[in-house]
Amino acid sequence: MSTNQAYDRREFLKAAAAAAGVASLPSLAFAQGAKIKIGLMLPYTGTYAQLGVAITNGFKLAVAESGGKLSGRELEYFTVDDESDPSKATDNANKLVTRDKVDVLIGTVHSGVEMGIVKIARETGVLHINPNAGADAATGALCAPNIFRTSFTNWQPAYPMGKVLADRGIKKVVTLTWNYGAGTESINGFKEGFTKAGGSVVKELLLPFPSVEFQPLLTEIASLKPQAVFVFFAGGGAAKFLKDWQAAGLKGKIGLYGTGFLTDGILESVGDAAEGIETTLHYGDGIETPKNKTFRLNYAKTYKLQPDVYAVQGYDAGLLLAAGLNAVKGDVSKKKEMIAAMEKVKIDSPRGAWTMSKAHNPIQDIYLRKVVGKENRVMGVAHKALADPARGCKMG
Numbered sequence: 237m238s239t240n241q242a243y244d245r246r247e248f249l250k251a252a253a254a255a256a257g258v259a260s261l262p263s264l265a266f267a268q269g270a271k272i273k274i275g276l277m278l279p280y281t282g283t284y285a286q287l288g289v290a291i292t293n294g295f296k297l298a299v300a301e302s303g304g305k306l307s308g309r310e311l312e313y314f315t316v317d318d319e320s321d322p323s324k325a326t327d328n329a330n331k332l333v334t335r336d337k338v339d340v341l342i343g344t345v346h347s348g349v350e351m352g353i354v355k356i357a358r359e360t361g362v363l364h365i366n367p368n369a370g371a372d373a374a375t376g377a378l379c380a381p382n383i384f385r386t387s388f389t390n391w392q393p394a395y396p397m398g399k400v401l402a403d404r405g406i407k408k409v410v411t412l413t414w415n416y417g418a419g420t421e422s423i424n425g426f427k428e429g430f431t432k433a434g435g436s437v438v439k440e441l442l443l444p445f446p447s448v449e450f451q452p453l454l455t456e457i458a459s460l461k462p463q464a465v466f467v468f469f470a471g472g473g474a475a476k477f478l479k480d481w482q483a484a485g486l487k488g489k490i491g492l493y494g495t496g497f498l499t500d501g502i503l504e505s506v507g508d509a510a511e512g513i514e515t516t517l518h519y520g521d522g523i524e525t526p527k528n529k530t531f532r533l534n535y536a537k538t539y540k541l542q543p544d545v546y547a548v549q550g551y552d553a554g555l556l557l558a559a560g561l562n563a564v565k566g567d568v569s570k571k572k573e574m575i576a577a578m579e580k581v582k583i584d585s586p587r588g589a590w591t592m593s594k595a596h597n598p599i600q601d602i603y604l605r606k607v608v609g610k611e612n613r614v615m616g617v618a619h620k621a622l623a624d625p626a627r628g629c630k631m632g
């Protein structure tokens with residue numbers, strides 16, 4: 237039978253099935269064993285380049301561990317460097333969806349770029365898995381059935397640090413971050429937890445993303461002499477910040493705290509500038525579970541690199557997609573059934589098992605960590621099974 241004949245026959249059967257009120261047939265692409273098209277829209281240049289690479293590695297490790305296929309189907313990758321540039325985000329996402337016709341759009345790191353992906357995902361209905369960007373609205377006011385996240389909201393790892401500091405008798409804090417979604421939402425999350433526990437933020441300092449001109453701000457902090465400083469920085473910018481903080485003589489004088497992005501994935505490159513710094517995050521290097529140990533071993537063997545939180549989030553995106561595909565035996569056209577399965581997952585993650593909230597964001601433990609040598613060591617659980625409040629989400 238030629239492809240056209242097969243198609244005609246299929247269309248006929250579909251119409252007949254519809255007329256008879258029967259569930260639709262498997263898609264043509266599925267019947268022909270076509271590869272599943274995966275769009276990877278991530279930063280591979282700029283301050284977040286290493287984060288994009290770690291996510292890609294983690295995702296591909298999950299695929300390799302399931303035999304190089306998902307639910308028996310091969311994958312074809314369409315990769316775009318989004319440069320962490322929000323002005324190019326909708327164009328980049330649109331090309332992957334309308335030109336390359338990806339079945340799943342996976343990305344990204346930067347919250348501003350994520351807002352562009354969310355717009356395209358909502359307009360086109362493409363299945364979207366976000367393996368990092370914390371933009372609160374993606375699983376808040378802009379939540380949608382086809383939008384999933386395997387990482388965190390910006391609020392989520394920042395909020396518990398407020399109580400940790402207040403419990404130590406810290407009352408007045410200065411905050412510092414890049415002036416964009418992830419920065420300001422992280423600060424707001426921290427502030428919410430801190431003020432609820434009796435503390436107050438006395439000054440909020442900002443610089444544009446991805447500037448690393450920290451010097452004037454460090455001078456200002458030195459003269460303000462706060463009890464502690466809470467920051468959001470990540471990637472190459474975080475490494476530079478930690479070195480500048482130490483060089484300015486502030487290390488050991490003023491307490492420095494942040495979300496764990498401050499010290500994740502950069503310990504090899506900052507010497508002892510990060511030693512002793514405490515952060516809150518949904519992952520820590522030394523989590524003592526068989527799952528984490530196997531993951532770390534396999535990742536290190538495969539990539540000759542140590543994994544970090546970004547690698548974990550990419551890996552979990554692979555596990556989530558596999559769970560969706562397994563429920564439909566690889567027929568990606570059965571999107572509703574896939575979504576239903578993805579909503580019910582319990583992901584056996586290197587970070588610890590987590591479930592999906594009604595808004596499609598992980599409900600997960602937030603750890604208190606401390607840098608010891610080249611390790612983000614887990615010191616305890618700062619908040620057990622924390623769910624983002626998902627403000628404005630009308631789903632579920």
Ligand code: PHB
Binds near residue numbers: 284345346347369370
């Ligand atoms: C974000 O822009 O949402 C973002 C970027 C890097 C991180 C965390 C959040 O490490």
